[in-house]
Amino acid sequence: MRIGENPTRDRLIEKSDSSHRIIIPLYIPHEKDYYKDAFKIFKLCVSSIMKTSSSIVKISVVSNGCSDSINERLLDIAKQGLIDELTIEKGAIGKVNSILKALRTAQERLITVTDADVLFVNGWEEGVLEVFNAFPKAGSVSPVPVFRTHLRLTSNIWLRNFFSKKLYFRAVKNPEGLTAFAKSIGWPDLELKFKDVIATIQSKNNTIAVLGCSHFVVTYKREIFDQSPKTNSIYQLGGNSEHLYLDEPVIKMGGYRLATYDNYAFHMGNVFEPWMEDVYENLEVIDKTVMDYNTLPFLKKKKLECFFSEKIFKKIFMKKKIRSLIFKYKGLNQEQIKNFVSW
Template sequence: MRVGNNPNNQQEIDKQVAFHRALIPLYIPNEEDEYFRDAFTIFTYCIKSLIKTSISPLKISVISNGSAASVNNKLLNMQQQGLIDELIIETEGIGKINSLLKALRTVEERLITITDADVLFENGWEEGVLEVFENVPRAGAVCPVPVFRKHYNLTSNIWLKYLFSKKLKFSPVKDPEAMTRFALSIGWPRLDKKYKEVIATLKMKNGKKAVVGCSHFVATYKREVFTEIPEGNSLFKIRGNSEYLYTDLPVLKKGGYRLSTYDNYAFHMGNKLEDWMTDSFEKLQTVDKTEDLPELPELRKPFIGPVFKEKVFGFLLSKAGMKKRFLKMKGLNKAQCEALSS
């Protein structure tokens, strides 16, 4: 039996939309195995570094994807402390991308950062990302970490636009040590000199540099990019073509540029806690938040299909000597062309 009327009938939703939202998928099925033993501590560094260093009053969504009950209890406690704005708990492991879609399909913020749970954010990261968005109107995704071997990855719209322009060129890597640390964090025993010597850059309107290419372990996107994602869910729990289809390709399809900051503003920690992580976290400065944030132009899909241009560019790169020719046009010597064309 129902008595009376629900007081929420016909009441409009009071929306509190921020400028920027961060989405963090989390998978910690247990806290005993060596692989996951340090995972929650590392995640704590991730989320707290994000909060301390962001200049905008950004909101944070955490999607627990098949994590242990002990982990979910800790997350509920963090939400009660105000560290998490939105907490979604999936009791079954549905995969990284599918868990992200739970939050992504309803996000209304202008910018959306998708980050792995093992990223340590440095002071200045949001300012660096915003600088690229402000000074490159066609920027669709910006990573706060310049990484190697990404300059040809879904960047045909940049290369075809600036192939004969001095704005696109190779520049010295600004922080080789940070790039080496990233390589170690993903299991590489070392980083060859050819990757940390030069990197492809694009001159921005303010005269500074952005790096061509964008990783997806952490990146900030304009919201309209995700109008280009597939309608259904991903078939893979992790990797496969899931991140390519749902986070990488949509930027290109919308006509956006995939870029990174020239400075290094974040670190990939991996799954093993190390002293440098604690030291770096403790040195972070808590910054004041501001509502004085830029209005960013909306991306509009170009008339000529970006995916078609990507195929044309890929065809050109497959021709013998063409890749080396492009590299030489952009300021590399013969030895560098040989090294980076392989």
């Protein structure tokens, strides 16, 4: 039996004061072995976002088959106000499908998709926004430059800037950042040949961005995902899922895949180390402001441009001799060319 009328009927939804949503897929099935430090690292990730973001951001966490004890702690974090949206999937639905859960109802102009083991540092949101503002065709921007991403779905950048000195190999701004990433994925160190120069593009206002970006933390313009497959991924992790759902849609929209020139986040991995706490404790708490990112230029589907750059130009570009000549034209010496072409 119903008595009276629901007070929310015909009431408009209040407009959000956020233009930026951050989506974190989380998989911690237990807290042993590989996952022993996972929740502690995840908490550092979320707390660092709250500390360093310059705008009012909304955080969505999708629990993808996490244990009951982890889910209980996630609910506590949500009650504390660190999480705006918490989705709990009892079964493991996979990383990309977890992202899609939050993405399909997200209306914010910018969407950051991040792994749960990323430590954000001061300036990350400003650095990403600077690249979006400087490059109208930017579709995705990572706050972490990674070595040797210059040929990962970047043919449209090379094609458009082939004769421009704005696209050039420059000295790496933060070699320690590249080394930190290499160590986080299990490398003992990073040889000099991987961190002396990096492929960059310079805007009209002299903002420098790095070509290409990795998957583990990237900010996207919302319209990028209009080109993602409508069905779910068949993979729990890996396969071609991130390529199809996160990478390829950028170039289908004619967008550039870029990273900031400086390093604004750290990939922590699955083992907690004291330096992580030290970095976090030294972060400055930033006052949040309401930002309207809808002023950023919108991208439109570029089917012909995508086909020409990826299927024709790229095929020519990837020939070893031609690539060597282009790399020389773009600032590499003979020894560097040898290293870049062989990688």
